[in-house]
Amino acid sequence: MTIVSRPWQRLSPAGRVLLPLAAVAGGLGVVFLGGVSSGILPNLWSWVYEALNDNVPLLRFIVAATAVLLFTVPTAFVIIFLEMKVIALQNLRLGPNRQGPWGVLASTLHGFKVLAKEDFTPTGADVPVFTLAPVVVYLASVMSFLVIPFAPGLFAQDMNLALLYFFAVGGLGVVGLMMAGWSSFNKYSLLGALRAAAQIISYEIPLTLSVVGVILLAGTLSLNTIVHQQAGTFLDWYVFRQPLAFVIFFIAATAEGNRTPFDLTEADSEIVAGFATEYSGMRFGFFFFAEYVNVFILSALTVTLFLGGWNAPLDLTPVWQALGAHPGAIDLSGLGVGLLIAVLVVPPILTVLLALPFWMLFTRLRFWQALVIGFLCFNALAGAAVLIWAAFSFDAVMGLLWFLGKTYVFVVIFVWMRATLPRVRIDQLMGFAWKWLLPASLANLFVTALAILIIAQVRG
């Protein structure tokens, strides 16, 4: 191997990246030329193209699910950073301020930290269950993401049973918590898991019952339709027709997401860290992520059900039109599958192209540094392009902005409550669910149904 390894060792780091790339490119070029000359490649290409075009819904679902899965990670990072910073401000502290400007990289570095930590499995743990539990918890959160409508046309899957699906999948999370608590071989974990089971199952009932009023009004379980029915001004939002349901839903959602004041499952002053006591490294990271993804999802669902989803509080279309923008100015859907391929191919090529001038002009820059700069430039360019594009098709982007804005208001409220409130006791928690929330949500359901009946009678 000397004949290969010596020249290899003489190469600069940049060469060690470029040479294999050149080799791969050369190999691909040979294959490509051979394929084209023999006629295999055009046939293969047309077959792939047709297969993709025939299965656009499936393709769309796979892409959307992947995008949603990838979306959870920055969301969790943002919310973790937000929580650190907002709680710090409420505590009259500075909070993270060393990692990047205003400490924005703090949560990302936390993510890398948990990746680098030892993944410890305690003696006596039920290893397969112990390993699977974080995955179950995290996936249960991520799967709930699938049905949330972010903007008009921007949703992973439009199910007509979206709400039912949401509660069903959300209920899976507690299975993961029970698995974690049971398999850890730790009494704190067990107590935390049992608390989680009791709490989440109890609060799921008022949570679901409070939504039934909205379902009666909307006449559907599809979240997209529910959002569409709240179009108009902010007075059309369901929060004004179902104020009690909104309050019940938000309280129950807090308990569902294990957030203060209902964070008994991980009450650090009582049972150390609850079900997560024995977890470390990225397994703990998954629990941590799942909690913050849950916060986002519950806020998003609150917004979707009660605050009009991606609807603007007032109809601003005349304003945009006066400014010269109108929906559908650029229609990228004409590109078809080509759009997907462009999304895959364009970023790396543009990154390298933008990195090259920096590499050539500044001799002190290492190649990877130039690549980072190129990547940042590409992102800036892409961001600018997206903004320009958004200026011409406000519908989706403005919808997304409204949706995220409203959702993050609720995220901040969750954080605010965490900084302000002490924790309730388990018997108070259960008593509150069964003695107050459940009757109130039943009364709300009864009154809503009665009102709908009466209005239907009056209107004939």
Add this chain to the structure above:
Amino acid sequence: MTSPETKVRSLDDPSVFVDTPATIYDAIPPYPPRTEREAEFYTLREGEMLINIGPQHPSTHGVLRVVLKIDGERIVDLDPVLGYLHRGVEKICENSDWHMVISHCDPLEYIASMFSEYVPVLAAEKLLDVTVPRRAEYIRVLACELNRISSHALFMGWLALDLGGITPILYGFLERDEIVEMLAALTGQRLLFNYMRIGGVNGDLNHEFMSRLGDWMSHALRHIEDSMTLINSNEIFVGRTRGLGRIDRQTALRMCLSGPPLRATGIPYDVRRAHPYSVYPELEFEIPTREEGDSYARYLLHLDEIKQSIHIIDQVLHRLPDGPVMAKLPRLLRPRPGRAWAAIESPRGQYGVYAMSDGTDQPFRLRIHDPSFFNLQAVGLLTPGHLIADIMAIMASLDPIMGGVDK
């Protein structure tokens, strides 16, 4: 009884032999029961389990270990295991001269160490028949009351922290930090002041201390009241502490409680009034009491005591006489042979020292009566029947400092 050959060393303690090899499935403790009480406690009935709170646990305020016997969430019984912080301070004091006793006693009540160094000094002064200069007495009162406020401010944050509120402790620490900084300007230390001296104090008031004190006094009460409104009438906080850990007067007296836990039951026993020392008879202050005797009453009582302490500091600043801060004393102190009992009102209750002198420069015996130890005993009386979450609320409201409990 099997012979030692058939026994194996316990994993937990290699000096102990047990019948079966200890596994991770074994109950604690791994050794056979030593007393009837231990045998009864470590025998589990249907549905019960043991859970270990401490010695390293977020809310045991130091290294207290409590073995809880629980049935679901409900505490059936508990077994406190003390001594994780035992350093033998009383014995160390017997081998050090009277001056060194001050710094040995300093870390006993490490949240308010001005008090734990004051008591042995007071005992030594009784044995030596020293008259402390009046300015020194006033400075002592000033420093002690400041330290009492810093301790109480921290207590209120701690109680909220153990109930799950994360913000009040930082508000408490804000006040504590200001006080600790000014005491550092006075004494040179933030935590273990080592300021009291037999016959006076280590140094006179300085400009930095006085200016910091003036700044702080101008907003102290308002800030403390402001930050405590966060939890004072919080529905969850009140719901979790009101009626919890209720002690009646007879029990409180029988359990030798003192300080806020005793005064919360309505008994106005305060050493500053009951057995006056220093210049407290000249100062005007009330002894706040509450009737309920529960955790919430103890919490509110601390707030009332902070107000009284600020009132005392106000008077001290107005009456502070001129003069020396140390009595004239020989370098080598040889108290008369005899016994002395000195007690003061620390933030946690009656802090006493019973000192015996044999005429040498070292105490023959120095017995420390720490209020935390007696207040902590009430946990065993109050918690059975409550939930796991309640033991934290009860323990935090009794405010033990393990440095003083384990000595």
